Structure formats: C-alpha cells, structure tokens
Amino acid sequence: MARAGASVLIVEAAHANAGASGQNAGSLHFQIERRFLEQGEAKAAEAAAITTLSRMAVDDWRGLEQALGADLHVHMHGGLMVAETAAEVALLERKAARERAAGLSAELVDGAELRRIAPYLSERVVAANHMADEGHADPRAVTPAFLAAARAAGATLAEQTRVTAIARAPGGFAVTLTGAGAGTVRAGQLLIAAGIWSAGVGALVNVHLPLFPVALQMNVTERVSPFLPHLIQHVGRRLSMKQAHAGNVLIGGGWPSRMAAAADGRFDLTRRPELLAPSLAGNLAVATAVVPHVAGLNLIRSWTGTTAITADQYPLVGAVPCVPGLFVAAGGSAFTLGPTFARLIAAQMGGGSAAAEAEAALAIAAPARFDHLNSFMGG
Ligand SMILES: Cc1cc2nc3c(=O)[nH]c(=O)nc-3n(C[C@H](O)[C@H](O)[C@H](O)COP(=O)(O)OP(=O)(O)OC[C@H]3O[C@@H](n4cnc5c(N)ncnc54)[C@H](O)[C@@H]3O)c2cc1C
Structure with a gap:
C-alpha cells in the first residue's frame, strides 16, 4: 500500500514477529x-x-x-x-x-x-x-524483510504500541493507541491483521470476527x-x-x-x-x-x-461488509499465503479495477460469509 502511495501506519503491540509469524514451521x-x-x-x-x-x-x-x-x-x-x-x-x-x-x-x-x-x-x-x-x-527473516520494505516505501512502524479503542469518525476511524506511540490517529481505512488477537480488535469496532x-x-x-x-x-x-x-x-x-x-x-x-x-x-x-x-x-x-x-477453516481476508473502510487479514496458513494476502488486500483497499480482481481471488476467504453474525452489530 505504501508503494502505491498510501500513507500507512503499522501498529504493533509488541515487536515484529512476536506472534505466530515468528513461531511457525516455515x-x-x-x-x-x-x-x-x-x-x-x-x-x-x-x-x-x-x-x-x-x-x-x-x-x-x-x-x-x-x-x-x-x-x-x-x-x-x-x-x-x-x-x-x-x-x-x-x-x-x-x-x-x-x-x-x-x-x-x-x-x-x-x-x-x-x-x-x-x-x-x-x-x-x-x-x-x-x-x-x-x-x-525462514520465518525469522520474512516479517522483518516485509517491514523493512514497507518502511523504505514510506510506511511508519509503531512498535510497543497497542490499539486499545476504535471510534467511527468522519471519513473513517479515530484509533486510540497506548504504549510507546500513544495518541489518537485518524485513518480512512483500517486493516486488522492481529492474528489470534484479531477478534479482540474487531470487538473495538463492535463486530464479530469469528476466529x-x-x-x-x-x-x-x-x-x-x-x-x-x-x-x-x-x-x-x-x-x-x-x-x-x-x-x-x-x-x-x-x-x-x-x-x-x-x-x-x-x-x-x-x-x-x-x-x-x-x-x-x-x-x-x-x-x-x-x-x-x-x-x-x-x-x-x-x-x-x-x-x-475460522469455523470453516478458510482464511478471513477482505472487507468487513457492515463497517465501511474496515478490512481484516487473519487465519489460514498465513505463512504460505501471507505474501499473497498482502498483495491482494493492498489491491482491494487501493480501490479501482485491481480491487475487483483481488476481491474475486479472495472469494473463499471473504468475511462476507460470516456477515450473518454481524446482523446485530457494527453500530
Ligand atoms: C506452531 C505453528 C506452526 C505453523 N506452521 C505454519 C506453516 O508451516 N506454514 C504456514 O503457512 N502457516 C503456518 N502457521 C500459521 C502461520 O504462522 C500464521 O497463519 C501466520 O503467521 C499469522 O500471521 P498474522 O500476521 O496473521 O499473525 P501474527 O504473526 O500472530 O501477528 C499478530 C500481531 O498482532 C499484534 N497485536 C495483537 N493485538 C494487537 C493490538 N491490539 N494492537 C496492535 N498489535 C496487536 C501481536 O503483537 C502480533 O505481533 C503455523 C502456526 C503455528 C503457531
């Protein structure tokens, strides 16, 4: 997304590779x-x-x-x-x-x-x-390499910084951060990519992410x-x-x-x-x-x-229909498929003709299949 010219902030509660991405079988x-x-x-x-x-x-x-x-x-x-x-x-x-x-x-x-x-x-x-x-x-090499490339393209990384509240704001979201990068940031779009903690981050926006x-x-x-x-x-x-x-x-x-x-x-x-x-x-x-x-x-x-x-074991990657501007990328064999998820979700969030193509490729992972769980949520 940074390479495509977006202004990107990566918020990481601990440090790069603290989660499954640094613990997997590669x-x-x-x-x-x-x-x-x-x-x-x-x-x-x-x-x-x-x-x-x-x-x-x-x-x-x-x-x-x-x-x-x-x-x-x-x-x-x-x-x-x-x-x-x-x-x-x-x-x-x-x-x-x-x-x-x-x-x-x-x-x-x-x-x-x-x-x-x-x-x-x-x-x-x-x-x-x-x-x-x-x-x-090598799982120990991949995440740091992605982060270095993202930063080289202009993305900002806030480590030791946790997302603790998310409010709807005009044109997007106001996100409260605590820890080293404490403060409130505005974002037009939000991608929840917090592994096993993604459901908890989803709760901050009042949606179920069934992981x-x-x-x-x-x-x-x-x-x-x-x-x-x-x-x-x-x-x-x-x-x-x-x-x-x-x-x-x-x-x-x-x-x-x-x-x-x-x-x-x-x-x-x-x-x-x-x-x-x-x-x-x-x-x-x-x-x-x-x-x-x-x-x-x-x-x-x-x-x-x-x-x-997830309940059907497929990944959860794409737009969350009941909250415009909210996306998720979690679940599945996301070492093998992670680079592909990253490329496709960036295209989907970027909009334009590439977005429809990316959305089609991600059909099996679309959060829309669990939208019924959010029929009383998302307010
Ligand atoms: C033992 C094991 C073996 C595996 N083997 C394979 C394999 O061989 N091949 C394969 O394809 N997949 C494998 N997987 C699955 C793969 O590791 C995961 O699918 C993938 O790493 C998930 O990446 P992620 O970025 O979604 O989550 P994670 O790597 O877990 O990252 C989530 C990050 O979110 C951060 N975070 C959490 N809450 C917040 C918050 N509120 N604010 C800010 N940041 C937050 C955490 O600190 C963490 O760094 C394995 C998993 C395990 C556990």
Missing part, C-alpha cells in the same frame, strides 16, 4: 491440506477452491526475495505428501486430480521413481504426491549434513518435516499444545501454551516412521505457538 505448502481432506469428499472438493490462492502464492514466493531485496532462505525444491496405505493412496489420487485441474503441478509417484526422488523415505511409504514448487522459508485460537507445537533437531531436500507431509497422519538452511530438521504438522485458561473462562492469549508430552511423542513417532534417519538425531528444542482458524 512450510510453503501448496497441496490441498490434510485438514480439509480428513473432513470427507464434499469438503475436499469445496476446499479445492483454495488452490486459486496457492497458485498465486507459488509465483509470489518465487519473486519474494527479489521484491523485498532480502535473503529469506526460500527453498522451493519440491514437496511430497506421503501415503502408507491403499486408502491413503486413493485419497492422494483424488487430491492430485483436483490440484492438476486447478493448474498446480501435482504428480503421484511410487515404486522405483519414489525411491529415486526420495531415498530417505521408509519402506512403509508406498506413494507420494509430488509438487515441484513446494518448500520452505478461534489453536495452540500447536513444533520440534527441531540438531544440525546435520543435507539429506532432506523436500518438504514432507503425510496425507493420513499429522506431519510436516523439512531441513532448514542451517541443517536443522524441523518437525511438526499440527500437533496440539494446551492453551492457558484465564479466570474469566476464556483462553488466556497472553501466556504461551503448554507443551504436551503425548503430542511430542506422537509427532516424533510419525516422523521417524516416515524418515527413519531422524531417529538418530538429537532433538534440541520444542516450542509452542498459537494460530487462528
């Missing part, structure tokens, strides 16, 4: 996610619409280091979603057909070809869906020589695995940790979730079953982080 996964497949064929068919965004994200990530002028350790050497049973292979086949129909490079590989591409896979793996563009990038916090955990091994060039996922079990640029193997895949409960009966989003031992054991068991080499590596760290999902 996977660039463009295959239809397992969480959509496990809900049956109808959901899998519906979720195929997300591939419109995935296809754009492939191109966005291919050009991101150049666009931001930074090394983000982007590795896009391919991803394999593996299957161990005949039923899982059938699921992969249906998924790959949907992806190919959407213009993604999905290819089912098995037998000698699979062993040639991925000799590190266990014999239990009978087939995999190969997508050439998948990979990973739910979900606590996950991740693991990382010691550094070892390169042996794993691909992003690994599993179609039937929770797994994501990749070898980061420094040689560490990151192991995750959506295993839950436990959020703290607050005295008022809600989840306490100010505290780090608690690591769960059964998740840790379960995650590592799947990892070693699929890639036996990791069984011999030392685990050096496990951590927890919280991300946001």
